[in-house]
Amino acid sequence: MVIAEDLAKQQKSISVAEFFEKNKHLLGFDSPVRGIITTIKEAVDNALDACEEAEVLPDIFVSVRKIGPEAYRVAVEDNGPGIVPENVPYVFGKLLYGSRFHQIRQSRGQQGIGISAAVLYAQLTTGTPAVVVSRTSAKSTAHRFSLMIRTETNEPDVLEHEEIAWDRTHGTRIELEFRSSLAAKKRLLDYLKYTSVVNPHARIRVEIDGEATTFERVSDEVIRSPQAIRPHPHGIELGTLKRMAASTPETKLGDFLVDSFSRVGKKTAEEIAATAGLPIGARMGDVGAEAQKALLAAMQAVHVPAPPMSQCLSPIGEDLITQGLDKEFQLDFVKARTRPPSVFSGHPFVVEAAIGYGGKLDAEGTAQVMRFANRVPLIYQQGACAITARIAGVNWKSYGVSQSGLPTGPVLVLVHVASTNVPFTSESKDAVASIPEIEKEITLVLQDLGRELKTYLSRRDRNRQQEDRARAVCAVMPAIAEKVAEIVERPVPDISAIEGRIMRRLVARKSVRDGWVQITVQNHTDREVVLTIYDISTDAAEGAEPAPEFSSELDGEFTRLWNCALPPGGGWEVAYPGRGGGMLDVRGVEESRKVVVII
């Protein structure tokens, strides 16, 4: 029988590095294939965050090189602000070390785990150290480190450290060796492409085993880095309040409330104190455990304006989303929406979404789902993500889209969740957890966009129906015309113009009668058209009314040109003496939407 004393011998501390080495799948290092992608994702996230903070236009270089049968060398380099040499070993050689964990603002990285986990995974699979180069300014030299993580203690182990020459004036480069494969190359390129779509200010150059791709920057505007805010009273737990009270430099309750919390002014502080039954001038040292409980209850009960969200959040924006998608898929329909910011458990968040239809999207199969969190594309675990569940939860049939769980057909759904604290289902940050407030916002924005899509689809269907009917009429018209001509003993009339009208085309007609040439243009389409009319014939057409804007003669052939803008239903005409014939063309409207008749 094992007794307490035997068990006690086995009880001991587990280092964070040991924990995550054993549970590496929690960090997205569950397979050699995925290892490369996760590493690049962590490094690129860090690079973008750092450039944003330093207000630098990111210039990122990613390289993946095969160095053995199953071994790859990955390097990621940026032009960010660099890392001071004293901190380099900790940033890369210690899990749970970083600058963004305690700040309340939207950022890509947050935990201080990602890149050091990549170092851990590299040394686990190949036993080789990470190589880091960093330079903080043109005035200082670059430092090169070769380092590993001591798994048992989660402390960095610097094997080499030297100052070197580097052509970048500031930036950071990390190189790691993995046992891996490039089976997921497409996924990697997709990740980089989508990253570039939502980070139009970034230039990302990629070299995978000698093959180079560049995702060029399309905007020269530096993205405003979200600013940290103080915690909001509504999102505070008792334990947090206790800690804040214990560490505040303020001595009076009122000052503590105003200084420590977001959106608490003097008046709100007074209201909170009164509700808690505490004097606003109470000494912080006198606010005991019971008083703190009362204070917390009062902070929840009193109305406090929502946190200053535009400051700490950085949504992608409707225009950018629409442009990005349209560029990629040449959609027939695309609409994006950014919802007003909202709050869950005191954390500000904002949901954006877009729906695209047609274009280069696959007509068959399940809709294309694009998920983003804090401007980072989510590429794994689609099935476990609240975004996917909410997309499947919308009744798409009521918006004219077929559905089998997810919508089906040539549909694309993009959702971006941005927050000071995106609730992921695991440290690998692959999927957003089910938080009712966020789920509600996703549903609302998708319903909103669904209605827009429905309007588009039904207009398109109506147009198609009308066109079908018109086509049917036009099909019998020649026979009717012939019959009527026969009865009234007249030549068969030209019916192209009538057809054009029925088919909602632009009809240009050149006819001659009694020595006068007449050109008419009639806009039967449903949109305004801006036209250039070319008329070529042997007629000199002097005295044309209106006069052509341009006119020339070559070997007895005269070319004339008019410009005009016609609203739907509008018409234009010109007449001049002559014999007619020759050529007539109208530019400014698609070939399939115009009818040109010369009689």
Added chain:
Amino acid sequence: MVIAEDLAKQQKSISVAEFFEKNKHLLGFDSPVRGIITTIKEAVDNALDACEEAEVLPDIFVSVRKIGPEAYRVAVEDNGPGIVPENVPYVFGKLLYGSRFHQIRQSRGQQGIGISAAVLYAQLTTGTPAVVVSRTSAKSTAHRFSLMIRTETNEPDVLEHEEIAWDRTHGTRIELEFRSSLAAKKRLLDYLKYTSVVNPHARIRVEIDGEATTFERVSDEVIRSPQAIRPHPHGIELGTLKRMAASTPETKLGDFLVDSFSRVGKKTAEEIAATAGLPIGARMGDVGAEAQKALLAAMQAVHVPAPPMSQCLSPIGEDLITQGLDKEFQLDFVKARTRPPSVFSGHPFVVEAAIGYGGKLDAEGTAQVMRFANRVPLIYQQGACAITARIAGVNWKSYGVSQSGLPTGPVLVLVHVASTNVPFTSESKDAVASIPEIEKEITLVLQDLGRELKTYLSRRDRNRQQEDRARAVCAVMPAIAEKVAEIVERPVPDISAIEGRIMRRLVARKSVRDGWVQITVQNHTDREVVLTIYDISTDAAEGAEPAPEFSSELDGEFTRLWNCALPPGGGWEVAYPGRGGGMLDVRGVEESRKVVVII
């Protein structure tokens, strides 16, 4: 512009406690409702693990008491081996501290996070410390601690420590206060019920707000605690090998291999060394980085028998699963299968499953899915679990079960994954991650059981069809009998016995002719029946052949009793002189499956 020096000021260590306080949803503390369940789950898991190690029949007491509008006090007490007083603060007041992390064997708890996370969550929501009582033997006194976790450092903070009198001779009790609600009471009871099903040796008493339930133990056999094994050469990464080589007390390569790894004997060690091109007697100090790489490759290349799995794994077993399910659902069909053990990344695992049909299961809707990992029921995140995905991935229609993702109808599917290292999708241990080897085993066992279900369903359908036909024949028989009687001018015959035969019933018939009473019993059912035949009448029935096993008289009425066992198709009869009539009854077969005729 922010520069490296500004950023450096914000870069700092994050304690594990801070990390998990902020990311409490990763541990299953994402909502007040869930908090109670997660806490009880962690405490009960620990109690069962400790009792198993100490070879004690677990006697666990769980209490949940409302102590305020939104506040609950949860206590879990066990009769395990207890914890030595010096270690109590660390077990409950430090995340990543435990005895099972470094051991390769199946256990419920592993990370040393769960129960201290509950302490962290309690102090976060109510600010109150945890109270722990522990006693290690009748010879020592019990110790009572009141403690919290210092979040910034992840170190325990003992507020009170005293020796007290306690009626248990050994065991541990923890009490915590939460802001919570009992909205998920049913889920909590389900968790405890399923826990008791797969831990039949445990007695679990529950008191929820005054309402008591006991899940009684149904077996007095102590579950054999799985034994730890050494790592298997096939599951080793280079980093691990390096660490093992650095810390081994052995000085020679051969001894190192034999002593450090599971299933490596002298011969296998020689083969590994030869494949790696190293002398078997090489000094460990001379085995450098390159040699280690060669060694690792050789360890993967050489055939090594699978790890000794029955020692480190503890499956529930087919009988126990079947009994547990049948007790709960009174199923029409139930079959369980335990697969042979297998290995993923060097970790032994075994998959068990069961399929149930009919009984008390809902005839409508999706199948009931019961997931277990290392004998612990999984209650959250069904959608994110590889078990669910694999169940949905089976083509159930080919086994005669309708399907819409998951199978539908009165079906139950149970899957248990047991391993020395269950790969969960997050620290909350709600869902099993997608590991190809495990997924394959789940699919195989479900296909196997699916075939069994199909056999059952088609036999049932065939029986139903036969019964339908028989019913049709029986419906017209009275009319035929009447017609025939009319034609042959005889009285209408009694056709019940014929009906019984057609309908596959047991037919008991008592008739009288020429002063002799005859009782016949014919078994037309498809199973053996063991019967007791009661015959009551005014006949004394002396000289009955066979003689009744019991006979009595009351007021001129005689009661007689015979026992008999009849195979399908078998018959029995008795005859005695008398006038017949009275009463006849047959016990031992359902009412609906027997026909009794008295003529």
